[in-house]
Amino acid sequence: xxxxxxxxxxxxxxxxxxxxxxxxxxxxxxxxxxxxxxxxxxxxxxxxxxxxxxxxxxxxxxxxxxxxxxxxxxxxxxxxxxxxxxxxxxxxxxxxxxxxxxxxxxxxxxxxx
Amino acid sequence: xxxxxxxxxxxxxxxxxxxxxxxxxxxxxxxxxxxxxxxxxxxxxxxxxxxxxxxxxxxxxxxxxxxxxxxxxxxxxxxxxxxxxxxxxxxxxxxxxxxxxxxxxxxxxxxxx
Numbered sequence: 001x002x003x004x005x006x007x008x009x010x011x012x013x014x015x016x017x018x019x020x021x022x023x024x025x026x027x028x029x030x031x032x033x034x035x036x037x038x039x040x041x042x043x044x045x046x047x048x049x050x051x052x053x054x055x056x057x058x059x060x061x062x063x064x065x066x067x068x069x070x071x072x073x074x075x076x077x078x079x080x081x082x083x084x085x086x087x088x089x090x091x092x093x094x095x096x097x098x099x100x101x102x103x104x105x106x107x108x109x110x111x112x113x
Numbered sequence: 114x115x116x117x118x119x120x121x122x123x124x125x126x127x128x129x130x131x132x133x134x135x136x137x138x139x140x141x142x143x144x145x146x147x148x149x150x151x152x153x154x155x156x157x158x159x160x161x162x163x164x165x166x167x168x169x170x171x172x173x174x175x176x177x178x179x180x181x182x183x184x185x186x187x188x189x190x191x192x193x194x195x196x197x198x199x200x201x202x203x204x205x206x207x208x209x210x211x212x213x214x215x216x217x218x219x220x221x222x223x224x225x226x
Contacts, residue, residue: 031212040122042202042218043157050212058213059114090156098208099145099164104156 003027004105006091012111019078021108023091029103030096032074033058034066037088037107046089049074050096081112115140117205119217127225132190134220136203139184143205146179146186147214151200160201161188193224 007022023032033048035058045058047066055066063085067075078085091105116139126132138146147162163170163177163186170177174193179186190197200221204214 033213035216040218042119043216045213045215048213056213059215094212094214096212098206098212099162100212101147101159101162102149102204102214104158106156 004091004093004103006089006105006108008108009106010109010111012113013078013081014113015082017078017081017112019081019110019112021076021078021089021091021110023074023076023105024072025074025093025103026072027093027095027103028071029093030071031094032068033092033094033102034064034074034076035090035092036060037090043090046076081110083112086110086112115143115205115207115215117203117215117217119203119220121220122218123221123223125223125225126193128193128195130193132188132193132197132222132224134188134201134203134222135185136187136205136217137183137185138205138215140205140207141181141184142207144208145206146177147204148175148177148188149202149204149216151202151219153199157202190222193222195224195226198222198224 003026034046035043049068065077144165149157151157176189203217206214
């Protein structure tokens with residue numbers, strides 16, 4: 001069974017802080033993703049990576065950056081957290097085959113005060 | 114890029130009735146269409162998917178239909194039960210680096226006993 005682990009379930013940060021959200025997978029999947037989930041807006045893609053050190057912008061990358069130094073780990077970075085980044089953040093992984101399902105982590109609920 | 118629209122945003126049905134959720138997509142090259150179910154406080158889980166060379170797929174009480182010409186696909190749940198209450202997301206993807214999935218806005222389904 002695929003295991004996608006997000007380092008924190010709940011996180012509270014102050015405006016202007018640098019925030020790191022970590023995601024680790026154990027299935028050797030090439031592709032990793034960060035989504036943001038807000039009520040009524042569904043799941044919106046922030047960034048994704050299809051290989052080590054490779055990254056691509058998703059639909060809402062502003063205010064975020066990512067890092068993928070190792071295949072199993074994909075980090076989402078908020079350089080200077082703002083209140084409008086309060087949200088649920090979901091990491092997901094997917095094998096290289098295009099018709100394979102996405103596997104999600106449990107999510108990190110981030111509150112920026 | 115791909116745009117996926119999902120309707121309705123909320124759906125209330127009586128236990129035993131059927132529920133139908135519809136999605137439209139914009140990218141004619143999209144060829145993989147999964148559906149995810151997210152129960153309260155949990156991660157989204159794949160419930161069924163369909164590939165573009167197939168028009169319909171069934172799994173017990175769940176079925177998905179795809180109309181490539183019209184660029185829409187639908188989820189059908191028959192004989193609904195209280196445990197079907199959840200948020201459902203449709204998604205679409207095409208063969209490309211990263212194989213990113215674009216999600217619809219979600220449908221909150223409430224099955225009333």
